[in-house]
Amino acid sequence: MTSIENIAYEIREFCLKNADKTIAEKHRRYFVEGYDPYGISQKAMNEEHKLLLLKYKPTFGFDDFLALGDLLMKSGKYEEASFALMFVTDFSREYQPATFERIGSWLDYGVRNWAHADMLAVSIFSKFLLKGIVPFTAFSDWRTAESKWKRRVVPVSLIKFVKKFGRTRELLDFLSPMMLYPEKVVHQGLGWFLREAWKLNPEPVETFLFQWKDSAPRLIFQYATEKMTADQKALFKRAK
Structure with missing residues (x-):
């Protein structure tokens, strides 16, 4: 058998x-x-x-x-x-709430690259959120996970959620503790989310970016401001 x-x-x-x-x-x-x-x-x-x-x-x-x-x-x-x-x-x-944590454990020992992390975030974890199987706060502990891939999937998983439900300010507050992490892959994920959220609701995202412009890694801003005009981007340059 x-x-x-x-x-x-x-x-x-x-x-x-x-x-x-x-x-x-x-x-x-x-x-x-x-x-x-x-x-x-x-x-x-x-x-x-x-x-x-x-x-x-x-x-x-x-x-x-x-x-x-x-x-x-x-x-x-x-x-x-x-x-x-x-x-x-x-x-x-x-999918069930327990499934969320079960699949999430793969990020601790199995996921080794951005492609698999993003597939989990965009095609799998986002479904848990969109179907209401888990709230976005289910990612709370993941924000400080040892695995940088587990941290990356937090903002990337929230992209489809913010597009459907909004709640931009809540999500920005939720992601705020992640803004000073050193890993490039986490910066990219945060910047990606911020760019997509900005296209939907610019004002709170711009306020958020302004608050972090002198302390957070510049790669986040490179991604977050990608669709802005040159004049808009200039507002978020780090003070000398």
Whole structure:
């Protein structure tokens, strides 16, 4: 009888069979850290994902696929983690508050790059918020997590939420404790959120940026002010 371990083995065999060093090196330039690939085209991965889902979903439930994800995430291989995340998106109707923390644990030991962090944020965690399965305050402890990827997903996960529900000032207050973190990937996530929130509701975001302009990392402002005019950007230059 097929087990979760057998499915993980089948996925690894597929990855080894379809590995392409050319593809691996082509994509390597997008990743400064955390990239250990087989080198498989996205088309091939999408096709295999559909085949595996058709083959095993009638027998295995969401808890089984989460357990499979645990195994794949521990390998450190880029494509194996990608399969884990794709399977999670297939079960969005079964998300529960406990699922949020379960998947979140992958950021502590399995996620090693921005692509997987952002897929979790944009395609998975945002659904928990939009469906009201968890409140945005469920990210409270994540703001101070040891994993920089776990911290990055906090602002990125809130982008779709602010677009649908607003509550800009509340979210700015919520993110304020993160504004002095040193990691580049966290700066990028914060700046991305601030840019999108500014497009929807400029006034509170501009007030927030002005408050932080002389202390927070400049990369946050580079992203946050990307869509502003030159005159608007000038307002947020650091005082000499």
